[in-house]
Structures are given as structure tokens and as C-alpha cells.
Amino acid sequence: GAVVSQHPSRVICKSGTSVKIECRSLDFQATTMFWYRQFPKQSLMLMATSNEGSKATYEQGVEKDKFLINHASLTLSTLTVTSAHPEDSSFYICSARGSPGRGGEVTQYFGPGTRLLVL
Amino acid sequence: AQTVTQSQPEMSVQEAETVTLSCTYDTSESDYYLFWYKQPPSRQMILVIRQEAYKQQNATENRFSVNFQKAAKSFSLKISDSQLGDAAMYFCAPLQGGSEKLVFGKGMKLTVNP
Numbered sequence A: 001g002a003v004v005s006q007h008p009s010r011v012i013c014k015s016g017t018s019v020k021i022e023c024r025s026l027d028f029q030a031t032t033m034f035w036y037r038q039f040p041k042q043s044l045m046l047m048a049t050s051n052e053g054s055k056a057t058y059e060q061g062v063e064k065d066k067f068l069i070n071h072a073s074l075t076l077s078t079l080t081v082t083s084a085h086p087e088d089s090s091f092y093i094c095s096a097r098g099s100p101g102r103g104g105e106v107t108q109y110f111g112p113g114t115r116l117l118v119l
Numbered sequence B: 001a002q003t004v005t006q007s008q009p010e011m012s013v014q015e016a017e018t019v020t021l022s023c024t025y026d027t028s029e030s031d032y033y034l035f036w037y038k039q040p041p042s043r044q045m046i047l048v049i050r051q052e053a054y055k056q057q058n059a060t061e062n063r064f065s066v067n068f069q070k071a072a073k074s075f076s077l078k079i080s081d082s083q084l085g086d087a088a089m090y091f092c093a094p095l096q097g098g099s100e101k102l103v104f105g106k107g108m109k110l111t112v113n114p
Helices: none
Strands: A004-007 A010-013 A019-025 A032-038 A044-051 A067-073 A076-081 A090-097 A114-118 B010-014 B019-021 B033-039 B046-052 B064-069 B074-079 B088-094 B108-113
Touching (some): A004 A090, A010 A019, A019 A032, B074 B088
Antiparallel strands (some): A004 A019, A032 A090, B019 B074
């Protein structure tokens, strides 16, 4: 159980275009999803937290107008990189978590990641 | 902000041997969770083990076990009978108290030698 998928696994796009990445929880309802960015040989950096049906909460320094997050259902969150530029090239990873609270789920399960290359 | 320290950037172990990965963290909370994740070359983050701070008993998952020292804020991972498939980056990640956020350490690269 607790499987999270991401699509696409790899994408190459031209500078100035927008790219959408999907994150799906396949066998559980994800009340909260997280989006991370990982540079080569570095740790994960949290970009934003999204709760189903509400606006995402962005970490300091992350441009919300550039990285649009939509969490429209309990199984799907999307990250759209708008007007992508070469510096946006990175590995993007999502994670999902079920209902929180004592006795509830706190563990985050991760998707396989999306490698974005902006030319 | 909560900090996590994985002091050893790289370690190696012989196949079938035991290795311990260290992690220390800082928190003002009394009730929290701690996680170890591994990231193999595929870059898929995989949950290794989880510990609830309110539990005195150390968590164990097959060949993986933790040594949780709450007072010392230490959360080390022991891998017994190391296998080639254990080769990966290992990240220690406390769940930040009062929020839903994981705080990741810088990671430690484990090499398993045949």
C-alpha cells in the first residue's frame, strides 16, 4: 500500500513554456501533498504544502506565481512550472500523506520524481 | 528552525556486515516522529523506518533498527547483514513539531562492497 505516482518521469521543454507535473496517490486518500525540489547530490528542499481544496502554502523564497500548485482532489495534486527557464531545471519530487493526528497517518510517501530539463 | 545533522557524508560497509548511520537533531517538542528514508540511484525516496518519540522502544524493521536517544536527540540507524541493494543515500528526517513538514538532513551515501 501507500503508492504514489508521478507523471511525467522526465520532461524536456523550451525556455518560456509551461510544464505540468502530476502527483497521484494510488491506494489512499492524500489529505496533504508536498512538493520538493532536489539538486544533484543535495538533499530535498520543500517547496510547498498543499491540502485538498485549499490554497498551497509556499516556503520562503519559492515564487508562488512561478510554481502553481493545485490539489483538486484527495488523490491528485499538480505542479505547474510557468514560463520555465534553464535555472528551473531540477528533479521535482512529490509526497503524499493521509489524515493526520494521533492514530492517524503522519508518514509521507514519495513519488518517483520528475526530471525537468529546460533548454 | 529545526536542524538535522548527519555528520558522515559517506560510509562504506562490506556485504553481510553491520553499519550504523548517525543522526542528531534539534527540537523543542516532546512529542514528534522521526524517519529514515533511503534514495537509491533510481532517486525514488523509500521509507526505511519510523520512530515515535513517545515510545521508549526502538523501532525495528527486519534488518533495520534504530537507536533512539531522546534526551541526547540522537536517532541512529543500524543496518545488519548489509546487502548490495542497501547502497543508497540515506536521509534522516524528523517531522517538525507542530507542523506537517519533514526536515531532511544532508544525507549520507552508503556504499556496500561485495
